Amino acid sequence: MRSLFVQVTKDSLLNALQHVLRAVSANSPIPILSGINIQAQEGGLMLSASNTSLTIESRISPDNIDLQRTGEIVVPARYFNEIIRKLNAGLITLEVKEHLMLFVTSGGSQIRLCGMDSAEFPSIRNTEGYYANKLQINNALLKSTIKQVAVAASTSEARRVLTGVSLEYKDDALSLTATDGVRLASRTLSIERNPGANVNIVIPGKNLIELTKMLQDEEASTEIEIGVGQIRFTTNELQVQSALIEGTFPSITRLIPKSYLSEIRVETDCLLHAVERVSVLASGNIVRLGVVSNRLELRSKTSEIGDVQDEMPIESRTGGDFNISLNSKYFIDLLRCIESEYVKVRFTGKTSPIVALPTEEQSSSLFLVSPVITGE
Structure with missing residues (x-):
């Protein structure tokens, strides 16, 4: 019995493809998981992919397709994507003329692509009441x-x-x-x-x-x-x-310091750029931060190559001076996540995590980075 005949623009198809490709299992031992499920139905053209942990479905609305026959088939994701990307802009016809064979037609191009039965393809759970x-x-x-x-x-x-x-x-x-x-x-x-x-x-x-x-x-x-x-x-x-991942996530209450010895307020971007500069010569990604008076000093070194020193102003501070060594990569990752103009950095002890708090976000955000013990 003949099934699946639908026409869709290249742009619409590519847009949906780029979403579902994120869930394709390129090296899966289960062949069907290396494919994309194409389902033409009254509700639109649905593309889906799954690696069992992640399943993505992207729908092209009925207004953006010309549906002649409903049906579905699974096709190899890699080849289907390459084919669609290389076709000329315009209308593309997808049709199953033979058992598990998808015909892709656009202009003077016609491609036959061997497919797989959709019956075993994982789908998103849509049972009424399943999601409480x-x-x-x-x-x-x-x-x-x-x-x-x-x-x-x-x-x-x-x-x-x-x-x-x-x-x-x-x-x-x-x-x-x-x-x-x-x-x-x-x-x-x-x-x-x-x-x-x-x-x-x-x-x-x-x-x-x-x-x-x-x-x-x-x-x-x-x-x-x-x-x-x-x-x-x-x-x-x-x-x-x-x-979801099974298991109990550790309680963070005991990880967050209850008090701090010093706190500084600095411009987020200035601190980020200073750490990035100093990290260039940071052996083992270790950078040293020190608060002296109204400035923050940063330094790093790599034996037989050189060292870097930098400093920046502090907007405000409470508490005494402090020094601490951090993994620059982790600290940079943290600073890049902070969207506020200023950040508060709290020193809680030489062997305790530093705490970073954005100052201008309406939600409650908190970041910790444990120190690197260097003996300095």
């Missing part, structure tokens, strides 16, 4: 929060729960937290939600980072739905479903 907890958040705010927090997630699988971002929702406060044991990033937002139980889950950090790359319409909102072992994000014509 729901909330909405502005795309720009969600994107900003994830970027600030996910940078602190671990890249090592030694403790898998630390590769994730903790999402906790209680009393209309949404908190996202990540830590790799050396640094920590946390942000709390005040958001109303639909009735539901309190939430405490861990989402793979890399999946959240992929989500931020797809939140292009920053004026729109994303609906977040949480089910058993899964979380789903829906915005415009896009659905992103992520598996």
Whole structure:
């Protein structure tokens, strides 16, 4: 029986493709996960991909396609993407004429692409009532929060729960937290939600980072739905479903210093650029920060190559002078996440983390970086 006949513009198809390609399993031992599922239906043309941890569906609305016959097929993602990218601009016809064979036609070009049966392809869970907890958040705010927090997630699988971002929702406060044991990033937002139980889950950090790359319409909102072992994000014509990480995320309460010895307030960009300059000759990425009077001194060195010294003014300070060594890469990552013009840096002891607090954000953000013990 003949199935699937749809016409769509190259631009519309490419836009949807760029989203779903983020979830393709290039080296998966399961062949179907290296493909893209193409589903033509009355509700539009749906493209989807999955690596089991992350599933992405991108829909092209009925207004932007000419649907002749419904149907679906899975095609190799790599080849389908290359074919569509190299076709001339204009209308593209997708048609299944033979069993598991997709014909792609545009102008004088015709390509036959062997496909796979869609029956085994993983799909996003749409069962009514499956997602018990729901909330909405502005795309720009969600994107900003994830970027600030996910940078602190671990890249090592030694403790898998630390590769994730903790999402906790209680009393209309949404908190996202990540830590790799050396640094920590946390942000709390005040958001109303639909009735539901309190939430405490861990989402793979890399999946959240992929989500931020797809939140292009920053004026729109994303609906977040949480089910058993899964979380789903829906915005415009896009659905992103992520598996959750099992395990208990460590309590951050004991990690955050209760008091501090000194605090300085400096321009965020000035501090970032100073650390970047000093890090050029930082052996082992170690930079030394010191507060003397009304200035911040930074220095680093590499044996047999040279050393760097820099300084910058302090806007305000409380407490005494201090010196501390930090991993410059981690400190730079932290500073790049801070969107406010000024940042407060708190010194809590030579062997305790420094605390960085943005000064002009309406939400509660907090960053920690543990010191490097050098003997100086």
